[in-house]
Amino acid sequence: xxxxxxxxxxxxxxxxxxxxxxxxxxxxxxxxxLYKTALSHRSVREGADENNERxxxxxxxxxxxxxxxxxxRKYPYKGEGFLTEMRSKMVNRQKLNEIALKMGLKKITFYxxxxxxxxxxxxxxxxxxxxIGAVYLDKGYAKTQYWVEKYIILxxxxxxxxxxxxxxxxxxxYGWANKNxxxxxxxxxxxxxESGRRLFTIAATVDGEVIAQAKGFNKxxxxxxxxxxxxxxxxx
Amino acid sequence: xxxxxxxxxxxxxxxxxxxxxxxxxxxxxxxxxLYKTALSHRSVREGADENNERxxxxxxxxxxxxxxxxxxRKYPYKGEGFLTEMRSKMVNRQKLNEIALKMGLKKITFYxxxxxxxxxxxxxxxxxxxxIGAVYLDKGYAKTQYWVEKYIILxxxxxxxxxxxxxxxxxxxYGWANKNxxxxxxxxxxxxxESGRRLFTIAATVDGEVIAQAKGFNKxxxxxxxxxxxxxxxxx
Numbered sequence: 075x076x077x078x079x080x081x082x083x084x085x086x087x088x089x090x091x092x093x094x095x096x097x098x099x100x101x102x103x104x105x106x107x108l109y110k111t112a113l114s115h116r117s118v119r120e121g122a123d124e125n126n127e128r129x130x131x132x133x134x135x136x137x138x139x140x141x142x143x144x145x146x147r148k149y150p151y152k153g154e155g156f157l158t159e160m161r162s163k164m165v166n167r168q169k170l171n172e173i174a175l176k177m178g179l180k181k182i183t184f185y186x187x188x189x190x191x192x193x194x195x196x197x198x199x200x201x202x203x204x205x206i207g208a209v210y211l212d213k214g215y216a217k218t219q220y221w222v223e224k225y226i227i228l229x230x231x232x233x234x235x236x237x238x239x240x241x242x243x244x245x246x247x248y249g250w251a252n253k254n255x256x257x258x259x260x261x262x263x264x265x266x267x268e269s270g271r272r273l274f275t276i277a278a279t280v281d282g283e284v285i286a287q288a289k290g291f292n293k294x295x296x297x298x299x300x301x302x303x304x305x306x307x308x309x310x
Numbered sequence: 311x312x313x314x315x316x317x318x319x320x321x322x323x324x325x326x327x328x329x330x331x332x333x334x335x336x337x338x339x340x341x342x343x344l345y346k347t348a349l350s351h352r353s354v355r356e357g358a359d360e361n362n363e364r365x366x367x368x369x370x371x372x373x374x375x376x377x378x379x380x381x382x383r384k385y386p387y388k389g390e391g392f393l394t395e396m397r398s399k400m401v402n403r404q405k406l407n408e409i410a411l412k413m414g415l416k417k418i419t420f421y422x423x424x425x426x427x428x429x430x431x432x433x434x435x436x437x438x439x440x441x442i443g444a445v446y447l448d449k450g451y452a453k454t455q456y457w458v459e460k461y462i463i464l465x466x467x468x469x470x471x472x473x474x475x476x477x478x479x480x481x482x483x484y485g486w487a488n489k490n491x492x493x494x495x496x497x498x499x500x501x502x503x504e505s506g507r508r509l510f511t512i513a514a515t516v517d518g519e520v521i522a523q524a525k526g527f528n529k530x531x532x533x534x535x536x537x538x539x540x541x542x543x544x545x546x
Contacts, residue, residue, distance in 0.1 A: 122389035129381060135371075135377040135378035142371035143446075146364060153358035154367040191503050210379075215451035263520060267427050284499060284520070 094182050099205070100225055105212045112208035113179075115197055117186035133207030136215070140222045141165055148233065155295050162299070163236045164227075164308045170199030173230045177202070191293035202226075244301045247278065250310050256280050258304075260297045263287055278304035312524070335441070336461055341448045347442035349415075350419070351433055352424035369443030372451070376458045377401060384469065391531050399472045400463075401415050402542045406435030409423035409466045438462075480537045483514065486546050492516050495538075496533045497521055514540035 088106075095109055096102055103109050112133075116125040141164055145157045163169070174180070181200050186192065197263035210218040244260075251258040257280070268291075276296040277287040286303035290296030324342075331345055332338055333479070339345050352361040364523075377400055381393045386403040399405070410416070411434055419437050421428060446454040480496075487494040500511040504527075512532040520537035526532030 127390040128388075128393065131393050132378050132382050135375040139371040141377040142368050146368050151359050154363040154366075157364065157367050191507075195504055215455075264316050267430075268431055287523075 079177050091182070098119060098182055098223075099221075100177050101213075101221070103208075105208075108208045108212055108294055109205070111208050112204040113183050113201060115183060115185035117189050117192060118184050118208060126137050126164065126201060129204035129207035129211075131207070132210065133203040133205065136210045137165060137203060137206050137219060139211050140219045141227075143219070144223060144227060155290065157297075159231075159299060159302070160236060163239060166302075167196040168306055168309065169194040169231075170202055173226060174202040177225070177259065179205070197225060206256070217285070242297060243305060246310060247304055250308070255263035257282075260300060262293065276300045280304075280308075311478060327418070331463065334414050334418055335423060336448075336456075337457070339444075339448055341433070341444075344444045344448055345441070348440040349419050349437060351419060351421035351428070351437065353425050353428060354420050362437060365440035365443035365447075366436050366501060367443070368446065369439040372446045372454060373401060373439060373442050373458060374457045377463075380456070380463060391526065395531075395538070396469075396472060397521055399475060400467050402538075403432045404437050404542055404545065405467075406438055407432040408435075409462060410434035410438040411515060412466060413461075415441070479534060482546060483537050486544070487516065493518075498529065512536045515546060516540075516544075 077218075091110070092103075092106060092181060095113075096146050098256075108129075111124060112126050112129045114125050116127060119125040122128060127243055137160055140163070141161050142157070145160050147153075149157065149160075159260075179201055183198060183201050185197060206218065209221055213221070247258050252254070256279065259279045261277050261283075262274060263277045266273050271291050273289055273291060274293050274296045275287055275289050276293060276299075277284045278297075278300040279285060286300050288296050288299035290299055327346070328339075328342060329378040331342075331349075344365075347360060348362050348365045350361050352363060355361040358364060374397070377397050378393070381388075381396050385396075415434050415437055418433060421433060440503055442454065442458065447482065449457070483494050487491070495515045495518075496511050498510060498514060499513045499520075500510050502511075507527050509525055509527060510529050510532045511523055511525050512529060512535075513520045514533075515521060522536050522543050524532050524535035524539055526535055
């Protein structure tokens with residue numbers, strides 16, 4: 075509690091925080107200090123044990139596991155390549171940041187509002203991952219799994235839409251290049267043998283510079299995945 | 311059970327499998343069919359719902375989450391960069407394959423023993439991930455967490471050793487290059503701003519070809535991580 079009283083100067087502030095937090099997450103948190111850390115960007119708290127970066131590391135892994143299990147159940151006959159691709163569409167930076175904003179995380183995140191660089195970054199998506207880490211430590215895996223499915227996947231991730239994105243992803247990149255006088259290309263960086271199959275590393279390049287690369291057991295999959303990453307990176 | 315009887319032609323074979331499996335994992339599995347799938351490489355079962363690739367996808371994520379939580383607890387004052395690096399040292403392909411072999415997974419894995427390409431790949435590490443996926447579905451997260459810590463981390467991952475690896479990792483790469491008449495270099499591929507900080511992408515190159523790349527909030531971390539990945543890729 076010492077930590078909390080150090081941060082919230084008045085009891086009213088603490089109560090306001092609790093109420094807003096409950097509104098956003100939809101349940102009553104036990105360990106408030108944990109959520110406080112999860113919602114504190116390093117721009118206001120430098121210490122590794124005080125800002126949300128460690129919890130982001132944890133929450134990112136927990137989210138990845140929850141999503142993996144969700145996809146495993148939802149698509150019982152799809153291969154690992156499809157599952158991996160769907161997950162990367164669900165949990166990329168851009169997407170998580172959008173979800174975090176829709177959930178209202180911006181209102182309860184503590185960050186330096188004068189820092190303009192933060193405005194173009196994905197700090198709310200990162201904060202959402204940290205929040206998942208806090209829920210996991212506070213409530214355990216099973217409840218976190220239920221919470222992520224009910225409050226993140228169900229309302230914000232439309233699986234049928236995500237399934238169809240794949241078709242046009244390279245075209246989106248070519249379209250952007252065309253409009254902006256850039257040259258997009260896909261090149262094979264490497265070809266190895268993995269588990270008895272050929273494994274390709276394909277890079278998406280813009281004007282000859284490697285923007286993103288990805289691996290796959292065929293060039294189509296790897297190229298597609300590289301395009302997904304490139305689009306994410308270019309914030310298209 | 312139909313699946314099991316289709317695979318094990320005699321009851322004795324099924325019982326032998328159960329016994330060997332129990333010896334390796336250290337507990338009595340409930341859903342034997344699940345473990346059977348986890349231990350079946352695609353070289354003997356083509357169907358996505360019959361070989362272990364889907365379970366590998368799931369187990370990889372669950373393992374990553376368990377390791378993240380373990381590191382989070384073990385190093386309460388270390389930052390996210392350190393935790394990420396430690397995890398990548400713990401769960402890289404080479405390491406997992408070594409652990410799988412020590413655990414005796416080779417004996418109970420079903421794969422095409424005539425396929426020479428499999429000998430140089432990391433199929434047992436992949437199988438271990440699939441096995442973790444099976445344990446998770448069979449026993450739940452909490453028991454899997456306990457099992458991974460007791461049967462994988464404790465006996466095979468010596469944290470103090472892993473902590474010190476970092477110091478010499480670039481030297482190891484330079485040493486290899488020197489011996490083999492190669493030229494190793496580290497180049498900055500990209501520099502962006504992320505969460506208000508500069509984010510660097512550093513590539514490790516061998517004779518001008520990009521072998522691996524990594525991101526970091528300073529060049530040292532990113533370069534180090536690129537070296538770790540390059541060493542893994544080159545199987546040094």
